[in-house]
Amino acid sequence: MATHTQDDVTGVPPMAELSDIHLQVRATARQFSDEVVRPRAAAADESGEFPASNIREMAELGFLGLPFPEEFGGAGLDNLSYMIAVEEISRSCASTGITLAAHISLGCSPIWDFGTPEQKRKYLPRLASGKALGCFGLTEPNAGSDAGGTQTHARAVDGGWIVNGNKIYITNGSVAEVCVFTARTSKEQGTKGISSFIVEKGAPGYRVGKRENKMGLRSSDTVELIFEDCFIPKENLLGVEGQGYKQFLKTLAGGRISIGALSLGIAQGAFEAAVKYSKERQQFGQAICEFQAVQFMLADMGLKIEASRHLVYEAARRKDLGLPYSKQGAMAKLFASEAAMWCADKAIQVHGGFGYMRECPVERMFRDAKLMEIGEGTSEIQRMVIAREILKES
Amino acid sequence: MKIVVCLKQVPDSETRVKLDPTGKSLDSAGVSLVVNPYDEYAIEEALKLKEAAGAGEVIILTLGASGAATAIRNALAMGADRGILLKADTANADARAISEALSSTIKELSPDLVLCGKQAIDDDGAQVGPRIAELLGWPCVTVVTKLEISPGKVRAEREIEGGIEVCECALPAVITAQKGLNEPRYASLKGIMAAKKKEILEQDVTLSAPGLVTSSMSLPAGRSAGRMVGSGKEAVPELVRILREEARVI
Ligand SMILES: Cc1cc2nc3c(=O)[nH]c(=O)nc-3n(C[C@H](O)[C@H](O)[C@H](O)COP(=O)(O)OP(=O)(O)OC[C@H]3O[C@@H](n4cnc5c(N)ncnc54)[C@H](O)[C@@H]3O)c2cc1C
Numbered sequence: 001m002a003t004h005t006q007d008d009v010t011g012v013p014p015m016a017e018l019s020d021i022h023l024q025v026r027a028t029a030r031q032f033s034d035e036v037v038r039p040r041a042a043a044a045d046e047s048g049e050f051p052a053s054n055i056r057e058m059a060e061l062g063f064l065g066l067p068f069p070e071e072f073g074g075a076g077l078d079n080l081s082y083m084i085a086v087e088e089i090s091r092s093c094a095s096t097g098i099t100l101a102a103h104i105s106l107g108c109s110p111i112w113d114f115g116t117p118e119q120k121r122k123y124l125p126r127l128a129s130g131k132a133l134g135c136f137g138l139t140e141p142n143a144g145s146d147a148g149g150t151q152t153h154a155r156a157v158d159g160g161w162i163v164n165g166n167k168i169y170i171t172n173g174s175v176a177e178v179c180v181f182t183a184r185t186s187k188e189q190g191t192k193g194i195s196s197f198i199v200e201k202g203a204p205g206y207r208v209g210k211r212e213n214k215m216g217l218r219s220s221d222t223v224e225l226i227f228e229d230c231f232i233p234k235e236n237l238l239g240v241e242g243q244g245y246k247q248f249l250k251t252l253a254g255g256r257i258s259i260g261a262l263s264l265g266i267a268q269g270a271f272e273a274a275v276k277y278s279k280e281r282q283q284f285g286q287a288i289c290e291f292q293a294v295q296f297m298l299a300d301m302g303l304k305i306e307a308s309r310h311l312v313y314e315a316a317r318r319k320d321l322g323l324p325y326s327k328q329g330a331m332a333k334l335f336a337s338e339a340a341m342w343c344a345d346k347a348i349q350v351h352g353g354f355g356y357m358r359e360c361p362v363e364r365m366f367r368d369a370k371l372m373e374i375g376e377g378t379s380e381i382q383r384m385v386i387a388r389e390i391l392k393e394s
Numbered sequence: 395m396k397i398v399v400c401l402k403q404v405p406d407s408e409t410r411v412k413l414d415p416t417g418k419s420l421d422s423a424g425v426s427l428v429v430n431p432y433d434e435y436a437i438e439e440a441l442k443l444k445e446a447a448g449a450g451e452v453i454i455l456t457l458g459a460s461g462a463a464t465a466i467r468n469a470l471a472m473g474a475d476r477g478i479l480l481k482a483d484t485a486n487a488d489a490r491a492i493s494e495a496l497s498s499t500i501k502e503l504s505p506d507l508v509l510c511g512k513q514a515i516d517d518d519g520a521q522v523g524p525r526i527a528e529l530l531g532w533p534c535v536t537v538v539t540k541l542e543i544s545p546g547k548v549r550a551e552r553e554i555e556g557g558i559e560v561c562e563c564a565l566p567a568v569i570t571a572q573k574g575l576n577e578p579r580y581a582s583l584k585g586i587m588a589a590k591k592k593e594i595l596e597q598d599v600t601l602s603a604p605g606l607v608t609s610s611m612s613l614p615a616g617r618s619a620g621r622m623v624g625s626g627k628e629a630v631p632e633l634v635r636i637l638r639e640e641a642r643v644i
C-alpha cells in the first residue's frame with residue numbers, strides 16, 4: 001500500500017495506513033469499549049434501559065462531538081476517526097453505538113452542514129460537548145423508504161410555522177434535547193416542498209408518543225414524536241426553506257457510513273467471540289476450530305469483515321478529502337450490514353446450542369445486526385442508490 | 395512542581411511473543427507495542443499531583459527506538475506536557491546503561507520528583523527506578539500504592555508481604571508505582587488532538603557497554619491440562635488441600 005502514492009486510474013490517493021492519531025483514537029475507544037461498555041451490554045439489552053452512563057462517560061472523553069471543530073465544542077477529529085470510534089464501541093454494545101451514531105450523523109451533522117451561523121453557535125456546543133443529545137425525525141407512518149412522501153405539515157404563520165404530524169422509529173427521540181425534523185411547507189412543489197426545522201424538548205405541542213419494544217438494539221431509545229399545533233419560530237428553520245429533501249439526502253449519505261461502521265463493529269465482536277469459543281470448545285476429542293467446516297466459517301467471517309472495513313474506512317476517507325462519497329457510503333453500508341448479519345449468524349453456528357441462549361453475547365449481536373439492513377435506507381434502497389450512481393458515471 | 399515520568403514502550407501483554415533467530419531477544423515483527431502498564435500509574439499520579447498543585451510540568455522521558463515516540467504521544471494525550479525521547483539501540487543494553495542515560499537527562503531537567511513504573515512487563519527487571527535514584531543520590535521508594543506530597547516531603551505507602559509499609563523521605567525523590575496507586579485515565583479525544591501540538595524532543599544517545607549479557611531466552615513450557623478434583627460441595631476440601639499443599643497458592 002505504501003509503494004505508490006496515486007491510484008493510476010482515478011488519480012485519487014490510495015487508502016493510506018492509519019495515522020498515529022487514528023491509532024490513538026482506536027486505542028482509547030477500544031479500551032473504553034472493553035473495560036466500560038462491554039460489561040454493561042448484556043444487562044442493558046435485558047432491561048432495555050438507555051445506556052446513560054456510557055453516554056455520559058463518552059461525552060467526557062469527547063466522543064459526542066468527535067468530528068466537529070474544537071471552537072464548537074468538538075474534538076476536531078475527522079470522519080475516519082469517528083467511524084473507528086463507532087466501530088469499537090459497537091464491537092461491545094451496538095445500542096450504545098447507534099446512540100452515538102444517530103447523535104452525531106443525524107442530530108448534529110444537519111446543523112453543522114446546513115445551519116445558519118447563529119444556529120451553529122446556539123446548538124453545536126451543547127450537542128458536541130454531550131450536554132445535550134440530538135436526534136433526527138424523518139420517518140413517518142406513511143413515509144419510510146419514500147421519505148419524500150412526508151406528510152407532517154408546517155403552516156406558515158406570523159413569526160414562524162405551526163407543525164402537525166408524527167414521526168416514528170426515531171433514535172434518541174425521547175432522550176434528545178434537540179431534534180432536527182422534516183415537514184412539508186408547501187403542498188404543490190413535491191420534494192421541493194419539504195423543509196427542515198429544529199425543535200427543542202419541552203416545546204409546547206411537541207411530545208414523545210409510543211416507545212418501541214424492539215427485537216434488537218434494545219437499550220437504544222426508539223420512539224414516536226408527535227407534533228400537535230407546535231409553534232416553530234422562524235429562526236428554527238434549518239438553513240433555507242424548501243431545501244429539506246436535499247438536506248436529508250445528504251445527511252443520510254453521511255449517516256450511512258456510520259451504519260457501516262456500526263455493522264463492522266457488530267461483525268467484529270461476533271467474530272472475536274466465535275474464534276475464542278472455537279478454540280475452547282472440545283468435541284470428538286479436539287477443539288472445534290480443528291474442524292475444517294468451522295475453519296471455513298471463520299475464514300469467510302474474517303474476509304467479509306476485512307472487506308467491510310476497507311469499504312467503510314474508504315468512504316470516510318473520501319468524505320474527509322472532500323471527494324464524492326455517495327456511492328462508496330452506500331456500498332459500505334450495504335456490504336457491511338449484510339456481512340454483519342452473516343457473521344452474527346455464523347458466530348451463533350460456531351457456538352452451537354449455547355449460541356442460541358440469551359447468556360451468549362452473539363445471540364444479542366444477531367438481533368442487533370438486523371437493523372443495519374433496514375435503518376438509514378434498507379438494503380434495497382442502497383442498491384438503488386448504488387445503481388443510480390453507477391449509471392450516472394457511465 | 396516539575397515531575398519526570400520514565401516511560402517504557404513494551405509489547406502488549408496480549409501479544410503472543412516469539413523469539414528471534416538469535417534466541418536472545420524477542421521477535422518484534424507483528425508485535426503491538428503499548429505503554430508499560432505500571433508506567434500508566436506513574437503518569438496518572440504525576441497528572442494528579444500537577445492538577446492538585448494547580449501548576450507544574452509533567453515531562454515524559456523515554457529511551458528506545460524512534461517508534462517509542464508513539465508511547466510518548468499516548469502519555470501526552472493523557473495530559474502530560476512534553477516528551478523527551480532518547481534514541482538508542484537497546485538490543486544489548488543492560489539496566490545500568492539505560493539508567494545512566496536516563497539519569498543524566500533527569501539531572502539536567504532537575505525535577506522535584508521522578509515517577510517510574512515498579513517494573514516493565516517485558517523483562518521484569520525492576521531495576522531502573524532504584525538505579526536512577528542511586529545515580530542521582532536521591533531517596534527511592536518502590537512499589538508505591540499511595541503517595542502524598544507536602545512541601546519538600548514525600549509520604550508513601552508501599553506494598554510489602556502481608557501488609558503496608560509507610561515511608562517518608564525528602565524531595566527530590568524517585569517513586570516507583572504499583573497497581574492500586576490510582577486508576578489511570580483514558581486519553582480523551584481532545585487530549586489526542588492537543589498532543590499533536592505538544593513537543594517531543596528527540597536526542598540520539600550512545601549507551602555504555604553492558605555489564606550484563608543475555609545468553610539465551612526460552613519460552614515457558616505449554617500449560618498442562620486441567621485436573622478435575624471432583625464436583626459439588628464434597629470436592630471443596632480436596633481442592634483447598636491441593637491449592638494449599640501442591641500448588642501452594644493459598
Ligand atoms: C431501530 C430503528 C431506528 C430508526 N431510527 C430512525 C431515526 O433515527 N430517524 C428516522 O427518521 N428514521 C429512523 N428509523 C426508520 C428507518 O429509517 C425506516 O424504517 C427505513 O428507512 C425503512 O422504512 P419503512 O420502515 O417505512 O419500510 P418501507 O419503506 O415500508 O419498506 C418495506 C420494504 O419495502 C422495500 N421497498 C420500499 N421501497 C422500495 C423500492 N422503491 N424498491 C424496492 N424495494 C422497496 C424496502 O426495502 C423494505 O424491504 C429507524 C428504524 C428502526 C427500526
